[in-house]
Amino acid sequence: MESRxxxxIRQFIISTFLFGDEARMPxxxxxxxxxxxxxxTGILELIEFLESEYLFSVADSETVPENLGSxxxxxxxxxxxxxxAADVS
Structure with a gap:
């Protein structure tokens, strides 16, 4: 799952923020x-992507570099x- x-995430960043330029991907x-x-502003777009792609909510307290920085x-x-989410079900 981790590699997928x-x-x-890399593909989202490349297409959304780097306009397809894979060479600029850090x-x-x-x-x-x-x-x-x-x-x-990009962080907000990234959060929307995470929430829609992985079906969980990102709490305001979770919007820190330790979670979203790389x-x-x-x-x-x-x-x-x-x-x-798996623990809840």
Whole structure:
């Protein structure tokens, strides 16, 4: 699941923020904000993508770099949220 999530997130970032330019995609551990890949408005678009793609809500308290700052952080965060959803059902 982790590799599919990473691929989905990378593809969303490339198509939405980098206009298809895969060469500009930062490494998975690089900060999306510090590299200029995403700005504050982009974070909102990213949150909308996560919520619609993975069917969970992102709480305001979860909108921190530790969760949304890089592809690696996003993959971990989605995995944790998916695990929480599985625990509820």
């Amino acid at each position: 999530v990473a691929a989905d 490494a998975d551990t690089d900060s999306l904000l510090e590299t200029g890949t995403i700005d504050s 592809v690696a952080n996003l993959v971990r965060y989605v995995g944790e949220k998916a695990g929480q």
